[in-house]
Amino acid sequence: MIYKTPFDVIVCGAGHAGVEACLAAARMGSSTLLLTGNIDTIAQMSCNPAIGGQAKGQMVREIDALGGEMAINTDVTGIQFRLLNESKGPAVQSPRAQCDKKAYQFRLKHTLELQPNLQLFQATVTGLIYKDGKVVGCRTSLDIDFMGQTVVITTGTFLRGLMHVGQNKNEGGRLGDFSAKTLSGSLLEAGIELQRLKTGTPPRILGRSINFAGLQEQKGDLEPTFFAFHDTRDPVDPFHVEQTGERRIGWKPGSEQVSCWMTHTTPESARIVRDNLHQSAMYSGEIAGVGPRYCPSIEDKFVRFADKPRHLLYLEPEGRNTNEYYINGLSTSLPFDVQLDLVHSIPGLEQVQLLRPAYAVEYDFAPPTQMFPSLESRKVENLFLAGQINGTSGYEEAAAQGLVAGVNAALKARGAPPLIIKRHEAYIGVLIDDLVTKGTTEPYRMFTSRAEHRLLFNHGSAELRLFEHANNLKLLSDSRLGRISSKIDRIAYWENCLETHKTAGGPWADAIRRDKTAAVLPAAFMAEPKEAREEVLYRVTYRGYLDRERRQVEKLKDVERIKIPSSLDYLAIPGLRRESALKLHQIRPQNLGQAGRISGVNPSDISILMVLIASALRAEKP
Amino acid sequence: MSFSGDTIAALATPVGTSAIAVVRASGPQTADLVRAIFGTTPPPRLAQHAAYRDRNGALVDDVLFTFFAGPNSFTGEDTVEISCHGNPFIAQKILGDLFARGGRAAEAGEFSKRAFLNGRMDLSQTEAVMDLIHARSERALAAANLQLRGALGRQMESLISQLVNVLAKIEAYIDFPDEDLPLEGRQAVQDQIAQLLIGTSRLLATNQYGELLREGIKTVILGEPNAGKSSLLNRLVGRDRALVSPEPGTTRDYLEDRVVLGGHWLRLIDTAGLNQAASLLEKRGVDKTFEQAAGADLFLWVIDSTGPLPLLPPSLAARMTPRNTVAVFNKIDLPAAPRFDRLQAFPFVNISALQGVGLEALQAAVIKLAESFHVETGDELVAINARHAHALEQAKACLVTAGQKIASGESSELVASDLRVALDAFGQISGKIDNEKILDQLFAQFCIGK
Numbered sequence A: 001m002i003y004k005t006p007f008d009v010i011v012c013g014a015g016h017a018g019v020e021a022c023l024a025a026a027r028m029g030s031s032t033l034l035l036t037g038n039i040d041t042i043a044q045m046s047c048n049p050a051i052g053g054q055a056k057g058q059m060v061r062e063i064d065a066l067g068g069e070m071a072i073n074t075d076v077t078g079i080q081f082r083l084l085n086e087s088k089g090p091a092v093q094s095p096r097a098q099c100d101k102k103a104y105q106f107r108l109k110h111t112l113e114l115q116p117n118l119q120l121f122q123a124t125v126t127g128l129i130y131k132d133g134k135v136v137g138c139r140t141s142l143d144i145d146f147m148g149q150t151v152v153i154t155t156g157t158f159l160r161g162l163m164h165v166g167q168n169k170n171e172g173g174r175l176g177d178f179s180a181k182t183l184s185g186s187l188l189e190a191g192i193e194l195q196r197l198k199t200g201t202p203p204r205i206l207g208r209s210i211n212f213a214g215l216q217e218q219k220g221d222l223e224p225t226f227f228a229f230h231d232t233r234d235p236v237d238p239f240h241v242e243q244t245g246e247r248r249i250g251w252k253p254g255s256e257q258v259s260c261w262m263t264h265t266t267p268e269s270a271r272i273v274r275d276n277l278h279q280s281a282m283y284s285g286e287i288a289g290v291g292p293r294y295c296p297s298i299e300d301k302f303v304r305f306a307d308k309p310r311h312l313l314y315l316e317p318e319g320r321n322t323n324e325y326y327i328n329g330l331s332t333s334l335p336f337d338v339q340l341d342l343v344h345s346i347p348g349l350e351q352v353q354l355l356r357p358a359y360a361v362e363y364d365f366a367p368p369t370q371m372f373p374s375l376e377s378r379k380v381e382n383l384f385l386a387g388q389i390n391g392t393s394g395y396e397e398a399a400a401q402g403l404v405a406g407v408n409a410a411l412k413a414r415g416a417p418p419l420i421i422k423r424h425e426a427y428i429g430v431l432i433d434d435l436v437t438k439g440t441t442e443p444y445r446m447f448t449s450r451a452e453h454r455l456l457f458n459h460g461s462a463e464l465r466l467f468e469h470a471n472n473l474k475l476l477s478d479s480r481l482g483r484i485s486s487k488i489d490r491i492a493y494w495e496n497c498l499e500t501h502k503t504a505g506g507p508w509a510d511a512i513r514r515d516k517t518a519a520v521l522p523a524a525f526m527a528e529p530k531e532a533r534e535e536v537l538y539r540v541t542y543r544g545y546l547d548r549e550r551r552q553v554e555k556l557k558d559v560e561r562i563k564i565p566s567s568l569d570y571l572a573i574p575g576l577r578r579e580s581a582l583k584l585h586q587i588r589p590q591n592l593g594q595a596g597r598i599s600g601v602n603p604s605d606i607s608i609l610m611v612l613i614a615s616a617l618r619a620e621k622p
Numbered sequence B: 001m002s003f004s005g006d007t008i009a010a011l012a013t014p015v016g017t018s019a020i021a022v023v024r025a026s027g028p029q030t031a032d033l034v035r036a037i038f039g040t041t042p043p044p045r046l047a048q049h050a051a052y053r054d055r056n057g058a059l060v061d062d063v064l065f066t067f068f069a070g071p072n073s074f075t076g077e078d079t080v081e082i083s084c085h086g087n088p089f090i091a092q093k094i095l096g097d098l099f100a101r102g103g104r105a106a107e108a109g110e111f112s113k114r115a116f117l118n119g120r121m122d123l124s125q126t127e128a129v130m131d132l133i134h135a136r137s138e139r140a141l142a143a144a145n146l147q148l149r150g151a152l153g154r155q156m157e158s159l160i161s162q163l164v165n166v167l168a169k170i171e172a173y174i175d176f177p178d179e180d181l182p183l184e185g186r187q188a189v190q191d192q193i194a195q196l197l198i199g200t201s202r203l204l205a206t207n208q209y210g211e212l213l214r215e216g217i218k219t220v221i222l223g224e225p226n227a228g229k230s231s232l233l234n235r236l237v238g239r240d241r242a243l244v245s246p247e248p249g250t251t252r253d254y255l256e257d258r259v260v261l262g263g264h265w266l267r268l269i270d271t272a273g274l275n276q277a278a279s280l281l282e283k284r285g286v287d288k289t290f291e292q293a294a295g296a297d298l299f300l301w302v303i304d305s306t307g308p309l310p311l312l313p314p315s316l317a318a319r320m321t322p323r324n325t326v327a328v329f330n331k332i333d334l335p336a337a338p339r340f341d342r343l344q345a346f347p348f349v350n351i352s353a354l355q356g357v358g359l360e361a362l363q364a365a366v367i368k369l370a371e372s373f374h375v376e377t378g379d380e381l382v383a384i385n386a387r388h389a390h391a392l393e394q395a396k397a398c399l400v401t402a403g404q405k406i407a408s409g410e411s412s413e414l415v416a417s418d419l420r421v422a423l424d425a426f427g428q429i430s431g432k433i434d435n436e437k438i439l440d441q442l443f444a445q446f447c448i449g450k
């Protein structure tokens, strides 16, 4: 049967990408449907119960700046907060939080339920419905077809998901879950290419069987750093459902923090791993997919860094109301009996009970160079893809794409131009540009070093950097937009004031640059909110560097503005080198800036395109 | 389409082949550049004679320059053309100075591209311009590849891999703060940056060494009075540069001119004849000959073939070897002249300066020596051009700041920022360096990942 009402936007899969996608679309006023295989696993953290960390933390703040849910959801369900990189400088400081895994999920589920314009439905999507090269809806395992103007696919690791524990194999996108077996075929049928990747996760253990006595404790920060911008947020933000009076799960951010614990492998662990390498799914050639270099299995660590005597492990609690712990650093695909010996070789875990085994999972992903920067497929109109299906890894990467895809699906449904965040504006911009321009051969994770302008990306400025987008698309409530706008003005005012106002010893700014802690600053400035003050101080201290970054950004803007006509036939352009023509033909960049970032395309190719485009423009309007 | 464009500069004539070289700059800062260099902005399109002084006030050359105000110029922007002597060394000096004053090296075909974009060319020329950009860039690429295949490429490769290494180290500590990495040795990083600085400076110094080379291989023409030295000089430079007369002792003071032979830039020096029994005045001329000979790279020993083989003064004989000397038997047009085929000590040629006979053989012999002269200076010799030097200067400045930042304990995100600019500068010489390279190095070096 066909469901009676059609939707503007249908989102398939309620992982971290899916929830942001459907919330964004619904909040923009589109009638939105979220289909997911199991409503009880909405926003489940497949891997470790933590949000944020290097570059990811900044990205979560950017999500908050664009009206997403991940930041606030983390703040109110977080059980430990730490600011990483205190000593490396303000731009690369990143908040990280340990979350209560279940609370995180339940709160998001509740938020979705309360969201106007959003309908939730439990069903597995078995295929897409196409018409004239466009997607028009999806089929489900319940034999109900849903029609929509746009469809966002956020199915994570579930496409032909195959899990490995040693030689044991089970189908599924994650332990205890199903495998989406037919959707891949439907994508292939539409001409979308698929490839395989793999990732892994460590064992979970029972807390009361751990001997904490010899272990080093890692506490949260006394003064926790949060992800959401609480200074500009309304207590009753119409976008954030608090006014409904519903009692959603959660607590005062930063209250009653819990500890993590540190331990390490032993020579005995190394021996166990080495002796059993042949039984590891990854080392015995059972797995075809490529795994991430930054998340190596314990097998990898012992083999590739054989001279490293031991490897650090973190024991992370999965929540307040559970005794389950996650062993961060012990990802493996060894058979269960070997895992058991391995875990028992670790100090503090000698007597430990395993609740769930470690495993590796292989899944299909759609190489992301097949998308426009709007995250719409180039092969199928109105089809958007976000999250792990695009070859990324990580909740934050997924959520960021989900948000952008949701906004763009809503915009597309109403015929408006898409939201494209530039590389110099945010990590989200870097993420999407990297994906659609360079693609990826391993599960892609964000690092601060991927951003050429990371000094502009200090976490506190996310809201300021993305204000224009949020304001243009009304992604935030009017009152919050107003508050951000006046925050921007205050910051500009103080920046200028400190830079120009002379005191006895020269401008205040000079005193700050000499020694931030010793500088005596005007009382009116000290009375500003902490967030604004910190941003002003950041800009003043880093003036020279920030100016250099801005100059570099400015230089690139010209080419960034020159749009490439979508009909351009690269293979027929005289003078273009064959190698470049093929690359351009494959990636189909939207503007000359993006074209220049494709590896192998050189400046003279860009010059040739520039001449061609200018010539076409002149021919149009002489 | 509008461009906020920067100001570009490049050599407009092929390198080292003509008597005059033209350097061209185009872009919004051109008028300011002209004013800063020459003191005035002259009326457009009128060639002006002026002294080109670099930004430190040193005289580079007497030049002719013409200012073209946009949009009535080739590119449609303000443009200046500076004609200097054809010595590539001078043209490179001027280019280098323009870069130091804020210009940037033009890409292949960029002037034509701008001309087209600014509507100075007709639509029908679209394909021609695209072809030109393609052809120029292929040529530039071939030239660059040739250069990079040599010592320059090896040195750049080593600098880049060292820098990527340091950056990977710094980035590892930034991007993986919770990892169990070995203690972060700031001292080690500082040492590595110091090493990089040495390497960069050494490469930059070859700029000065290269300049010496480009200034010309010092080639001294010497021999007995009346042997025909001045006649030979005139033949080689193609005009009547020196006085010639049947009287011995015509040339009293040495004189100099430049010529390009087979791609080598020669400083030719005609000298007073080596007269044993000279007058006081002549004697002073001969002293100067010895002075010139002392700093010579190559010798052309001119011998009147109608006479007996002259003896070389011992101080000269000690300096002259088969690798730096050509014996030139002159006046073979005269009936009395035997053909010389005996001289063992040096490569030799038979010529008539008067009639222009045998000059090809002479040139070939000189080129052969000039080439071996290059090889002799060693594989380590890397002559870099103005564009390279400018990029290396930028890299060096950033390395210096990075080193200071490390030493004064400033945060590593700033150190990394400077090092990245340095890496980009290296990339201007050997091609863009992808970010992935740093990550590759990082994952190869450290055991990352929980």
Ligand SMILES: Cc1cc2nc3c(=O)[nH]c(=O)nc-3n(C[C@H](O)[C@H](O)[C@H](O)COP(=O)(O)OP(=O)(O)OC[C@H]3O[C@@H](n4cnc5c(N)ncnc54)[C@H](O)[C@@H]3O)c2cc1C
Pocket: A012, A013, A014, A015, A016, A017, A018, A035, A036, A037, A038, A041, A042, A043, A044, A045, A046, A047, A123, A124, A125, A126, A154, A155, A156, A157, A158, A159, A173, A174, A180, A183, A199, A200, A201, A295, A359, A360, A361, A386, A387, A388, A389, A392, A393, A394, A395, A398, A399, A445
């Ligand atoms: C075993 C494992 C290990 C991991 N290890 C790491 C790691 O080490 N580091 C790291 O950064 N990240 C890791 N991750 C990745 C992280 O969990 C994901 O990147 C992130 O959850 C992806 O979000 P997503 O929204 O794209 O997909 P998911 O969170 O996977 O969500 C997909 C959602 O779609 C639903 N769904 C799937 N198919 C269908 C269908 N056909 N119809 C309806 N609903 C469907 C599912 O029920 C689920 O709700 C790991 C994931 C797994 C499974």
Ligand SMILES: Nc1nc2c(ncn2[C@@H]2O[C@H](COP(=O)(O)OP(=O)(O)OP(=O)(O)O)[C@@H](O)[C@H]2O)c(=O)[nH]1
Pocket: B224, B225, B226, B227, B228, B229, B230, B231, B232, B243, B244, B245, B246, B247, B248, B249, B250, B251, B252, B271, B272, B273, B274, B330, B331, B332, B333, B334, B351, B352, B353, B354, B355
């Ligand atoms: N027949 C003939 N005469 C030549 C040749 N080369 C030079 N002469 C003549 O020899 C005389 C001397 O020539 P110069 O070129 O002045 O000789 P030089 O070696 O410079 O002499 P000084 O400067 O006096 O040392 C002139 O009369 C020339 O015309 C030649 O190849 N053949």
Ligand SMILES: [Mg+2]
Pocket: B229, B230, B231, B242, B243, B244, B250, B251, B271
């Ligand atoms: Mg003479």
